[in-house]
Amino acid sequence: MDTVKKTTIYDLAQLTGASPSTVSAALNGTWRQRRIKESTVRQIQSIAAQQGYRTNLQARGLRQSRSGLAGLIMPMYDNRFFASLAQSFEVEARRRGLCPITVSTHRDPEEEQRTAETLISYAVDSLFVAGATDPDAISRLCRDAGLRHVNVDLPGSLAPSVISDNHAGAVALTEAMFDARPKGEDHADERLKGRIYFLGGREKDFATSERIAGFREVVTRRSGHCAEEQIVATGYNPETVARQAQVLFQNPETAPRALLVNSTIAFEGGLSFLGSLPPETVESLVVGCYDYDPFVRYLRFPVVMVRQDVEGLIREAFQLLTSEPLPTDSTDSAAPKIIKVNPALVTPA
Amino acid sequence: MDTVKKTTIYDLAQLTGASPSTVSAALNGTWRQRRIKESTVRQIQSIAAQQGYRTNLQARGLRQSRSGLAGLIMPMYDNRFFASLAQSFEVEARRRGLCPITVSTHRDPEEEQRTAETLISYAVDSLFVAGATDPDAISRLCRDAGLRHVNVDLPGSLAPSVISDNHAGAVALTEAMFDARPKGEDHADERLKGRIYFLGGREKDFATSERIAGFREVVTRRSGHCAEEQIVATGYNPETVARQAQVLFQNPETAPRALLVNSTIAFEGGLSFLGSLPPETVESLVVGCYDYDPFVRYLRFPVVMVRQDVEGLIREAFQLLTSEPLPTDSTDSAAPKIIKVNPALVTPA
DNA sequence: TAACCTTGCACTATCGATTGTGCAAAGCAA
DNA sequence: TTGCTTTGCACAATCGATAGTGCAAGGTTA
Numbered sequence: 001m002d003t004v005k006k007t008t009i010y011d012l013a014q015l016t017g018a019s020p021s022t023v024s025a026a027l028n029g030t031w032r033q034r035r036i037k038e039s040t041v042r043q044i045q046s047i048a049a050q051q052g053y054r055t056n057l058q059a060r061g062l063r064q065s066r067s068g069l070a071g072l073i074m075p076m077y078d079n080r081f082f083a084s085l086a087q088s089f090e091v092e093a094r095r096r097g098l099c100p101i102t103v104s105t106h107r108d109p110e111e112e113q114r115t116a117e118t119l120i121s122y123a124v125d126s127l128f129v130a131g132a133t134d135p136d137a138i139s140r141l142c143r144d145a146g147l148r149h150v151n152v153d154l155p156g157s158l159a160p161s162v163i164s165d166n167h168a169g170a171v172a173l174t175e176a177m178f179d180a181r182p183k184g185e186d187h188a189d190e191r192l193k194g195r196i197y198f199l200g201g202r203e204k205d206f207a208t209s210e211r212i213a214g215f216r217e218v219v220t221r222r223s224g225h226c227a228e229e230q231i232v233a234t235g236y237n238p239e240t241v242a243r244q245a246q247v248l249f250q251n252p253e254t255a256p257r258a259l260l261v262n263s264t265i266a267f268e269g270g271l272s273f274l275g276s277l278p279p280e281t282v283e284s285l286v287v288g289c290y291d292y293d294p295f296v297r298y299l300r301f302p303v304v305m306v307r308q309d310v311e312g313l314i315r316e317a318f319q320l321l322t323s324e325p326l327p328t329d330s331t332d333s334a335a336p337k338i339i340k341v342n343p344a345l346v347t348p349a
Numbered sequence: 350m351d352t353v354k355k356t357t358i359y360d361l362a363q364l365t366g367a368s369p370s371t372v373s374a375a376l377n378g379t380w381r382q383r384r385i386k387e388s389t390v391r392q393i394q395s396i397a398a399q400q401g402y403r404t405n406l407q408a409r410g411l412r413q414s415r416s417g418l419a420g421l422i423m424p425m426y427d428n429r430f431f432a433s434l435a436q437s438f439e440v441e442a443r444r445r446g447l448c449p450i451t452v453s454t455h456r457d458p459e460e461e462q463r464t465a466e467t468l469i470s471y472a473v474d475s476l477f478v479a480g481a482t483d484p485d486a487i488s489r490l491c492r493d494a495g496l497r498h499v500n501v502d503l504p505g506s507l508a509p510s511v512i513s514d515n516h517a518g519a520v521a522l523t524e525a526m527f528d529a530r531p532k533g534e535d536h537a538d539e540r541l542k543g544r545i546y547f548l549g550g551r552e553k554d555f556a557t558s559e560r561i562a563g564f565r566e567v568v569t570r571r572s573g574h575c576a577e578e579q580i581v582a583t584g585y586n587p588e589t590v591a592r593q594a595q596v597l598f599q600n601p602e603t604a605p606r607a608l609l610v611n612s613t614i615a616f617e618g619g620l621s622f623l624g625s626l627p628p629e630t631v632e633s634l635v636v637g638c639y640d641y642d643p644f645v646r647y648l649r650f651p652v653v654m655v656r657q658d659v660e661g662l663i664r665e666a667f668q669l670l671t672s673e674p675l676p677t678d679s680t681d682s683a684a685p686k687i688i689k690v691n692p693a694l695v696t697p698a
Numbered sequence: 699t700a701a702c703c704t705t706g707c708a709c710t711a712t713c714g715a716t717t718g719t720g721c722a723a724a725g726c727a728a
Numbered sequence: 729t730t731g732c733t734t735t736g737c738a739c740a741a742t743c744g745a746t747a748g749t750g751c752a753a754g755g756t757t758a
Binding site: 006052054055056057058059061062067068069076077078079080083084086087090091094099100101102103104106111115117118120121122123144145264268271272275293294295296298299300 | 355401403404405406407408410411416417418425426427428429432433435436439440443448449450451452453455460464466467469470471472493494613617620621624642643644645647648649
């Protein structure tokens with residue numbers, strides 16, 4: 001015997017003398033409404049267990065056109081935010097009796113589409129689309145399949161979305177930086193005038209642009225003005241960021257006294273440069289990071305961080321999934337709901 | 350119309366005037382061997398595209414009892430090692446034309462089993478079992494289903510396994526620590542005699558025990574002896590580790606001059622304590638961490654780290670999957686293959 | 699022209715479950 | 729005993745694809 005042949009309800013029907021439909025009902029829990037005698041059910045169940053029977057979920061899924069699966073599509077795993085997101089997703093999905101499966105797509109739009117199609121073709125019952133490069137393309141696929149789905153972290157225009165409140169996060173972070181009192185400094189807003197910078201990210205990215213807006217708002221309010229030069233957002237690449245940091249520190253007149261770094265990746269670049277500065281310069285510097293990493297707490301200087309409320313995002317996403325109606329055919333005039341979740345400020349101990 | 354009805358090959362058959370089997374062949378690539386005219390095929394394909402046809406993969410899977418899915422079961426996502434593992438898995442699976450799906454199980458043995466069963470019932474074509482609490486239980490399920498699978502990171506006795514060479518990693522790390530020259534110290538092996546400690550982890554854990562063995566070996570070779578007190582392995586909890594570190598430093602006679610911390614989680618605990626020590630003590634301390642985190646490079650003291658070769662693990666796992674035969678019925682006397690992959694040493698710049 | 703081969707496709711069973719329906723036997727009231 | 733309701737289950741259709749087989753039309757060879 002080469003391939004193992006699995007037991008089916010037909011085998012069990014033979015063994016128990018019942019019909020396949022009775023076996024099916026006995027095993028999937030519908031036996032009560034199908035008026036199967038309890039003793040029959042128990043007999044079938046015991047034989048099923050003894051035979052090591054497992055329901056073929058593809059067959060069930062085919063018949064019911066449901067699968068019991070909840071899918072999550074993300075760009076990647078090895079990033080703290082997305083890893084936590086997957087983690088929370090898993091917990092919440094299981095809590096709802098679903099089997100959570102996660103697929104990452106490398107920020108490749110085509111891969112995203114293909115993956116979405118695959119998951120849809122497997123009849124996942126719901127789809128979470130996190131940080132997609134083109135959420136609306138996926139929404140169209142889902143709509144054609146009548147599949148409930150939510151965008152997470154990056155909003156789309158064709159499906160409800162749950163996103164972090166980047167603006168509020170940036171406001172809180174910037175305020176905290178203005179309020180910080182670095183070692184030995186009696187910090188007044190005056191000190192940061194023109195000397196607080198936003199570093200990293202891409203201005204046209206949805207999240208970054210909202211953060212920059214929040215940053216600008218606070219800086220303008222507390223310094224009276226926010227110059228264009230105070231925003232340096234030309235990417236996440238650590239080396240680039242390191243170079244840019246270096247440039248900022250070149251002119252002693254305008255050298256940063258506060259530095260808000262956008263994302264931990266960019267932060268790594270910032271760090272590798274800050275390490276080369278004299279300790280006293282670094283110690284009087286106020287550093288903020290829009291992102292969270294536990295080890296950042298143990299650097300040689302304090303850093304204010306913003307940590308996204310991942311559990312909150314996922315909870316709201318599940319909420320939306322059940323509360324929002326499926327978009328009607330084509331005449332959906334109302335823009336889908338967007339929920340913003342507040343991130344948390346993590347201040348140094 | 351409430352639910353969207355998806356187009357099937359039967360619909361396409363109607364539209365094109367061909368039979369369902371012809372449509373099927375035209376769309377799944379077998380048309381050549383089924384001698385379908387190319388013009389017919391093209392016509393069918395064009396209509397299919399225009400109708401937005403998607404193969405129902407549950408139906409195909411049911412018929413073929415294959416799914417095109419490759420499954421990965423891991424304990425969790427929010428851990429650098431597992432996150433990287435998932436990442437590499439994804440890349441390698443796609444390279445092989447499979448759709449990679451990942452499920453985490455919270456280190457819960459029952460969840461592991463249930464998840465494995467679910468994936469099997471969906472006819473995944475192969476299963477990667479990473480860091481399972483009970484790999485053999487999963488192997489038994491897979492064997493019953495005739496499913497190819499590999500253990501990763503934690504070996505099992507019923508299926509081929511790919512694991513990190515913890516012993517070699519620990520040896521390399523410990524050697525590196527003996528060879529390190531902390532600031533201002535002309536470091537001789539003598540200095541570390543009885544003053545190098547292994548901190549964190551659980552001695553009965555497979556990985557930890559191998560690491561401890563490697564550590565002991567090097568310490569014995571270079572110091573002539575390794576005392577039991579030099580191994581402090583009672584868990585990963587950061588607070589516990591912090592307390593234990595504190596105790597170690599209490600006696601100035603035996604206070605650590607070198608500290609090998611097992612895992613980044615434990616390392617967080619170590620850090621929170623080291624932060625409270627006078628800088629000069631910390632600076633003359635040699636610190637090693639059996640695990641990798643990019644931010645550890647930027648702490649106020651250098652740390653030697655060990656980084657697992659995640660790509661290597663996954664590559665070898667795929668290799669094993671195709672090279673190793675399925676275990677024969679029950680009379681498999683030969684123990685399945687175990688492949689060890691060397692981790693890399695990451696030394697401070 | 700007969701015998702045979704090739705081409706091009708249709709027919710039909712099948713994968714393993716779920717579900718609407720039908721029907722005999724048992725139970726019960728009149 | 730008759731007629732009606734329950735109980736307990738079997739039958740058969742169905743989900744959407746794949747794959748074995750058969751067969752007519754058109755070509756080729758003798």
